[in-house]
Amino acid sequence: METKIITIRENHIDGSRLQEAGDIIRRGGLVAFPTETVYGLGADALNREAACKIYEAKGRPSDNPLIIHICRWEDIYSVVSQVPQEAEKIARAFWPGPLTMILPKSQQVPYETTGGLETVAIRMPSHQIAAKLIDLAGGYIAAPSANTSGKPSPTLAKHVITDMRGRIDMIIDGGDVGIGLESTIIDLTVTPPQILRPGYVTRDMLERVLGTMIMDGAVTADNMEETPKAPGMKYRHYAPRGEITIVRGKPEKVVAYINREAARESHKGEKVGIISTAEDLKLYRADSVKNIGSREAEADIARHLYRILREFDDEEVTKIYSEAFEDAGLGQAIMNRLLKAAGHRIVQL
Ligand code: TXA
Ligand code: MG
Numbered sequence: 221m222e223t224k225i226i227t228i229r230e231n232h233i234d235g236s237r238l239q240e241a242g243d244i245i246r247r248g249g250l251v252a253f254p255t256e257t258v259y260g261l262g263a264d265a266l267n268r269e270a271a272c273k274i275y276e277a278k279g280r281p282s283d284n285p286l287i288i289h290i291c292r293w294e295d296i297y298s299v300v301s302q303v304p305q306e307a308e309k310i311a312r313a314f315w316p317g318p319l320t321m322i323l324p325k326s327q328q329v330p331y332e333t334t335g336g337l338e339t340v341a342i343r344m345p346s347h348q349i350a351a352k353l354i355d356l357a358g359g360y361i362a363a364p365s366a367n368t369s370g371k372p373s374p375t376l377a378k379h380v381i382t383d384m385r386g387r388i389d390m391i392i393d394g395g396d397v398g399i400g401l402e403s404t405i406i407d408l409t410v411t412p413p414q415i416l417r418p419g420y421v422t423r424d425m426l427e428r429v430l431g432t433m434i435m436d437g438a439v440t441a442d443n444m445e446e447t448p449k450a451p452g453m454k455y456r457h458y459a460p461r462g463e464i465t466i467v468r469g470k471p472e473k474v475v476a477y478i479n480r481e482a483a484r485e486s487h488k489g490e491k492v493g494i495i496s497t498a499e500d501l502k503l504y505r506a507d508s509v510k511n512i513g514s515r516e517a518e519a520d521i522a523r524h525l526y527r528i529l530r531e532f533d534d535e536e537v538t539k540i541y542s543e544a545f546e547d548a549g550l551g552q553a554i555m556n557r558l559l560k561a562a563g564h565r566i567v568q569l
Contacts, residue, residue, distance in 0.1 A: 242356025252366040254394030258373035260363030271332040280369040285335035286362040291354040316346035322407040372526040400523035416450040418553040460529040464562035468544035469569030482506040495542035
């Protein structure tokens, strides 16, 4: 299949070119598009054959449900059978934005979209290209992240091109995404509500709106013994080809440990990559040392993580060492993704 690649910028949206993308989705095709979190791979959420094509293009297990993206609050009533007050409160506080709610699905939503579940995930993205595309495509776009299953989510169009060229109808290059980690997922079908995937909207921010809630125990566990409730969170995901080890402890000890291990692995013929904060960058010695951003700027760390993991793949790095990050606020989402990428391999000093 020939994949058409078009460039559109969020601050200057060419409606007629986006219309072409909307028409592809209306006809049952696949279009990758930017959102504020990561690039999504979109299809008509109410068309079962179109939803099936997403699984095929990504090589994704079909029990892993998709998120339906909408662009108007009222549209929630078509895809959700019962909209609780909590959903309205959450939407008022965080929509449009990087927050996904799990609610009971309506009959209109095919099981192909929900991976066979009676519940459905809904999000209203704030990215202007995404919002306009959803409208032009008929209002309901099912979209997982636009990566091959198991690879880090795409934060640049070139990541989508690497993974999806030849497999889908169109890729919209909208430049760099702003956040760089997937949306927070909150399950509103249980009491109290439960966070299934941490993200840019933090637990504190959600609790200020809805009161105390629970974090799925598998989210921050240092091991893989707990089974997460969001089906997609159980896969070793977000992972580069090189083996990652996270090292946690006092900064001086972490630097010394990583340098020692890097030298040892290098000696054995491995190509070594290091994920360093800006503060420690000059202290490391390895084949490839990446600056993920300052410890003082967690949003930068979130935005750079997946790009760096993909760069290590391009450089054919075989062993990766990463500093650990603060396990609260946005740091919780960063550590959750990093732990999954590392297959939970963490060294505590
Ligand atoms: O930021 C995002 O959410 C991005 C952009 C493109 O919007 N999308 C995204 O989709 O991350 P995906 O498919 O990569 O991740 C969706 C996650 C999976 O872990 C899936 O299992 C979970 O949401 N999920 C979807 N529907 C669910 C449901 N009904 N119950 C529990 N988990 C669900
Ligand atoms: Mg994904």
